[in-house]
Amino acid sequence: MTSKTIKVNYLARVEGEGGLSVKIKGNQVTDLQLNIFEPPRFFEAFLRGRRYDEAPDITARICGICPVAYQMSATHAMENAFGVTVGGPLRALRRLLYCGEWIESHTLHIYLLHAPDFLGFPDAIHMAKAHPGVLERGLQLKKIGNQIVSLVGGREIHPINVKVGGFYKAPTKAELYTLYEPLQWAMDAARETVRWVAALPFPALERDYEFVALRHSDEYPFNEGRLVSSHGMDIAIADYEEHFVEEHVPYSNALHSRLKQRGAYLVGPLARYSLNFDRLTPAAQEAARAAGLAEVCRNPFKSIVVRSVELLYACEEALRIIRAYEYPDVAAEAIQPHAGIGHGLTEAPRGILYHRYCIDDQGVITEAKIVPPTSQNQKAIEADLRELIGKNVDLARQPLTWLCEQAIRNYDPCISCATHFLKLQIEPG
Amino acid sequence: MVSKRKPKLAVWKFASCDGCQLSLLDCEDELLSLVGRVEIANFAEASRAVIRGPYDLSLVEGSITTPHDAERIQRVRRDSKRLIVIGACATAGGIQALRNFQDVKEFVSIVYATPDYIATLDKSTPIAAHVPVDFELRGCPVNKKQLLELISALLSGRKPNIPAYSVCVECKQRGTVCVMVARGEPCMGPVTQAGCGALCPSYVRGCYGCFGPMENPNVESLTAEWRHRGVQAPDVVRALRSFNAYAEPFRRESEAHDQ
Structure with a gap:
């Protein structure tokens, strides 16, 4: 029986440091490890003893790609602990800020990190030479996402304007309208993006995922809703830890999350889309149908199409919010900290991001738990790879390695996010 | 760097959030002209292609927190004509340097649940604590305009205009x-x-x-x-x-x- 190994020492075009090793005997995968060697940074340890209002700024530093997601989950968790609800224009501004992050992050992934895989290029710069104009469109879209985050948040990476209760300063309607024309262009560019990615060649793979995502009574989800799954789970976010558990495996610095009852599950664009198709705008639904997507999508390689549909949705939603915006009476709701436990769960670009904090009567954090999307998807990534390799075992090592890398990049994995906790072994420095 | 060959640029990551190297990709208006002036020789976040060193200019993000990374930074230094550190992790140890203030035994008792598979140093230290660096660009994250100013100053052999006032x-x-x-x-x-x-x-x-x-x-x-x-x-x-x-x-x- 022939045996073969696939080894990727340093995965490119993902956020953070990871590798892959696979052992194959005959047509059986005998061992498969997604190695995450990104050094742990122990956020949950040093959040202890920090004040509640520091959590949005500190947790943002877990990830430079999706700091808004950390700020949103942290602020909602704190407000949950203190019994405060943020509504009206402040709530709308938070959605707008999240639209900016989705546009920026999704575009980065579609154009710079993922599309080159489908077209056989090592990176977007090489792709740009053969496909003139495409990368320019992607960069312009990404810039508009960043402009939203900068305007509402103060700057594109690690925004400074997000506060427990709302914002430090609310933008005026006139300031928001400076984004209006760029966003109208972005709507068209996003439609064009959906068309462009729909024509890419997709490797065949249909997986029987359990999708997990937020679901809101009438919106495509960002910050609020119940946590639902395609297998009938429907829970309040405060019950998250009753249903999910994290495990440590020897070859990874990130914990693996699983459903206590059923094991692996999937979060992120495919899950959000498949559980919330009816919450998309007619324009986004139409673009999805025209791209050949059904209302449920189980081919992980098509996540690039789903991301593009979400990109279109985020542009349209941002325009709607700007049109409806009224300058708020206060930039933030008043907060009276007291002892309590707060839960927050929001839809980061890569899927659900869960925060839980225990706060003492002085408003100081005594315990923190953070579960990012990539640690929740690790089991699904490994299962995808096993099935994919089983189907393509006759490929030569090089194209098979490429296919595996591409399958990992389907997840837009954020390894910096996934590795921030954990037990450690101290060696004298 | 007046020779005809394009200078080779490498980007290296240590313990960090990826945000400072993302600042480079966030230069949406300047990215394509930048890659016209340099050869991107090693930038894992952006490209699968890797060109061997030595590199004319290395940008280093992140702090040193593991024995492996303490060795890796030595190799990066040896392969780099100029080594620029970018962001608070690389210049000061970053937010993860909060571990440096904990009594190690107490820290272990909080976090150390089972004897596991992870090796970490008891301190998060800046790059300059390990190797000589040619310039430190501050910020959490760095300012992308300052990053571009620094790169273009180095490419044209002039002093970067980065103020040190408050x-x-x-x-x-x-x-x-x-x-x-x-x-x-x-x-x-x-x-x-x-x-x-x-x-x-x-x-x-x-x-x-x-x-x-x-x-x-x-x-x-x-x-x-x-x-x-x-x-x-x-x-x-x-x-x-x-x-x-x-x-x-x-x-x-x-x-x-x-x-």
């Missing part, structure tokens, strides 16, 4: 009302290096020190003023211990208030 100067340039004088907000601006454009005060909040200590800061005088205004010692310590906690002037002053 955030207060930028506030005055913008005409922002002082949040400490007018609103009594504790602000790190008087001791923090400029570079962000005095962002936080323009959003009506005190500076929280992303760019680390300015040249010769008088931190003691600032904290005395805060205490005079009623800020409690634990909050003084928290303010000094954030993203540049292990930078010497902030570290020393936080220890003076930490009982």
Whole structure:
């Protein structure tokens, strides 16, 4: 029986440091490890003893790609602990800020990190030479996402304007309208993006995922809703830890999350889309149908199409919010900290991001738990790879390695996010 | 670097959030002209292609927190003609340097649940603690305009224009009302290096020190003023211990208030 190994020492075009090793005997995968060697940074340890209002700024530093997601989950968790609800224009501004992050992050992934895989290029710069104009469109879209985050948040990476209760300063309607024309262009560019990615060649793979995502009574989800799954789970976010558990495996610095009852599950664009198709705008639904997507999508390689549909949705939603915006009476709701436990769960670009904090009567954090999307998807990534390799075992090592890398990049994995906790072994420095 | 060959640019990551190297990809208007001037030889976040060293210019993000990374930075230094460190992790140890203030035994008792598979050093240290560096660009994250200025200055062999004065100067340039004088907000601006454009005060909040200590800061005088205004010692310590906690002037002053 022939045996073969696939080894990727340093995965490119993902956020953070990871590798892959696979052992194959005959047509059986005998061992498969997604190695995450990104050094742990122990956020949950040093959040202890920090004040509640520091959590949005500190947790943002877990990830430079999706700091808004950390700020949103942290602020909602704190407000949950203190019994405060943020509504009206402040709530709308938070959605707008999240639209900016989705546009920026999704575009980065579609154009710079993922599309080159489908077209056989090592990176977007090489792709740009053969496909003139495409990368320019992607960069312009990404810039508009960043402009939203900068305007509402103060700057594109690690925004400074997000506060427990709302914002430090609310933008005026006139300031928001400076984004209006760029966003109208972005709507068209996003439609064009959906068309462009729909024509890419997709490797065949249909997986029987359990999708997990937020679901809101009438919106495509960002910050609020119940946590639902395609297998009938429907829970309040405060019950998250009753249903999910994290495990440590020897070859990874990130914990693996699983459903206590059923094991692996999937979060992120495919899950959000498949559980919330009816919450998309007619324009986004139409673009999805025209791209050949059904209302449920189980081919992980098509996540690039789903991301593009979400990109279109985020542009349209941002325009709607700007049109409806009224300058708020206060930039933030008043907060009276007291002892309590707060839960927050929001839809980061890569899927659900869960925060839980225990706060003492002085408003100081005594315990923190953070579960990012990539640690929740690790089991699904490994299962995808096993099935994919089983189907393509006759490929030569090089194209098979490429296919595996591409399958990992389907997840837009954020390894910096996934590795921030954990037990450690101290060696004298 | 006047030769016809394009200079080779490499980007390296150590313990960090990826945000500072993302700043390079966030230069949407300048990215394509930048890649026209340099050869991207090693940039894992952007490309699968890797060109062997030596590299004319290496940008290093992140701090040193593992025995493996302590060795890896030596190799990066050997392969790099010039080595520039970018961001608070690389210049000061970053937010993960908060571990440096914990008693190691106590820290272990909080986090160390089972004897596991992870090796980590007991301190998070800046790159300059391990190898000589040619320039330190501050910020959490770095300012992308400063990053472009630094790269183009190095490519054309001139001195980069990166001021070392305080955030207060930028506030005055913008005409922002002082949040400490007018609103009594504790602000790190008087001791923090400029570079962000005095962002936080323009959003009506005190500076929280992303760019680390300015040249010769008088931190003691600032904290005395805060205490005079009623800020409690634990909050003084928290303010000094954030993203540049292990930078010497902030570290020393936080220890003076930490009982």
